[in-house]
Amino acid sequence: MSAYVYALLADPPRADAGPGLGDEPLRYLPVAGLLAAVGDMAAPPPVSRTTLLAHDAVVRRLAAAVDAILPVRFGTLLAGDAALADTLAERAPRLREALALVAGREQMTLRVFGEAASPPAPVPGTSDPGPGTRYLEGRRQQARRDAEVPELAPLRPHLAPLVRAEHAQRHDAPPLIASVYHLVDRGRAGAYLDALAAGASALAPTRAAATGPWPPYAFAPEHLG
Amino acid sequence: MSPAREETRELLQSADASLLDVVDNLLNKGVVLSGDVVVGLAGVDLLYLRLSVLLCAADRIVEVRPE
């Protein structure tokens, strides 16, 4: 039997979170100051609409019963508790930080559509930059654009009071410009959608569509960089 | 193509908008706890690379040092 991991928690759930996606009972393994919510399975579940929705449902029930939860990727089956403890112990400090960030919060996913902004003309320095400097400056600006999604600028003042953290991912899939994951206080999804609607005309012709609230899948430490 | 990847492909092709978000969250995000790299030859697993040691070293490299 192997350990299928659903999520990492800071504290035990306040209420019974029900069974896992294979109807197996959930148990909570303490490791390095956090808890892993685990179900015992012989083999990894296949990828299907049913299994994905069932896994998400388990994570949501857990999220409803705790303040801080870090959902684990679907299909994470480890050899056993010892392997799980090993892999978590190494990463515990960053995981605990991430749990502190997501406590009492949930995720809104914003997809940004439209025409990507063209890269700004390179700003010349005081002296004529050589090819190496121009290259590095170009890479720097690209990295900035990837992280900041400048196309979203007109919307940001509307969203800023609600957003506690952001993770942005730029895409090259027109008309999809970027996916932006926002962490908001629990219960504020309605206010977030209102703010989105209020900012829509300022944002135009760029368009943004939000879904959520979700448990904070996008706020695992590896995704925050 | 591994079975899981094939299943994912099929799922994505028939997914409606809301399932796309579920796929993004569950298969593209979340904490990743998979083991370290397995290196093999001719289909035989030979090495199990525990990259955590290298991880620490690289971490120190990317840390910005005050001059």
Place this chain on the structure above:
Amino acid sequence: MTPRDAGDHASDATARPRIGVREIESLRAELERRVEDMAPPRWNADPEEVQRSVARLVLTLVEFLRQLMERQAIRRMEAQTLTPEETERIGLALMRLEETIRDIGARFGLGPEDLNLDLGPLGRLL
């Protein structure tokens, strides 16, 4: 905590963006590109294609290092802990490294999209 779409919410309908088929298709295409393999990261040299497999692994690792170095160079440039001469030298070196990776890759029929072997925990550094 049940998910809702912008469509569910009672707000001014004209302010709500209409997300069409083209948008959804672009998201679908992007996810198809990005969804990673479910199995643990594995590199297995196919005996018929050992040269190409080795090249792929080596170039993936070098590309990973290039990205780490580029990131560090940008950080130092922004923190202004590089002299103009150093910036020029590092910029040229990174530019040439990028070209070299591309050229060697081309010789083995490997494009940038092939240098994507999952490096497991190492990959998460980026």
